[in-house]
Amino acid sequence: MRHITGDCLVKKCITSGCVIIRNERALLLKHKKLNKWLYPGGHVDEGETHVEAALREAKEETGYNVRIIAKKRLGLQKRHSIEQPVPICILYENVYYRTGRHMHFDMVYLAKPIGRQGRVAKGESDSLRWVREQEIGDLDTYENVKSTLKYAFKAAKHGIMFNNPVW
Numbered sequence: 001m002r003h004i005t006g007d008c009l010v011k012k013c014i015t016s017g018c019v020i021i022r023n024e025r026a027l028l029l030k031h032k033k034l035n036k037w038l039y040p041g042g043h044v045d046e047g048e049t050h051v052e053a054a055l056r057e058a059k060e061e062t063g064y065n066v067r068i069i070a071k072k073r074l075g076l077q078k079r080h081s082i083e084q085p086v087p088i089c090i091l092y093e094n095v096y097y098r099t100g101r102h103m104h105f106d107m108v109y110l111a112k113p114i115g116r117q118g119r120v121a122k123g124e125s126d127s128l129r130w131v132r133e134q135e136i137g138d139l140d141t142y143e144n145v146k147s148t149l150k151y152a153f154k155a156a157k158h159g160i161m162f163n164n165p166v167w
């Protein structure tokens, strides 16, 4: 949905991503354009749920199939009403592209990798690395990413709001 604010075109988007943690390390990728270390994520495509987008982005950007870790609250699986996992946080981000400003409502999940690493999609990330909690402070990345990573480690360690990885 687009609307005009002043002379600036503003677009509202749902975006989705996940912090993939295994063996007390989080999987980060060096973003090509931004040149920062980020967890995988991106825009939710047409006809896709935010969970499907998080899984797809993880696969494309890191080569891993992942499962979302989140607690089931309702167990609702009806045809017209399907429970979705609760993210570890939701960030509202203002992102400035050449074509205008995007308001991003960014769902961030905790995830774990399943199986072996596959191929990273072409043109996605330059490099990948598994980062320990103690390394977050020195990472070349944004403050909101650092805060999110710290919380993800806490959530993974202490099981905040999670029980089984059922998604």
Ligand SMILES: [Zn+2]
Binding pocket: 011, 012, 013, 043, 102, 103, 104
């Ligand atoms: Zn956007």
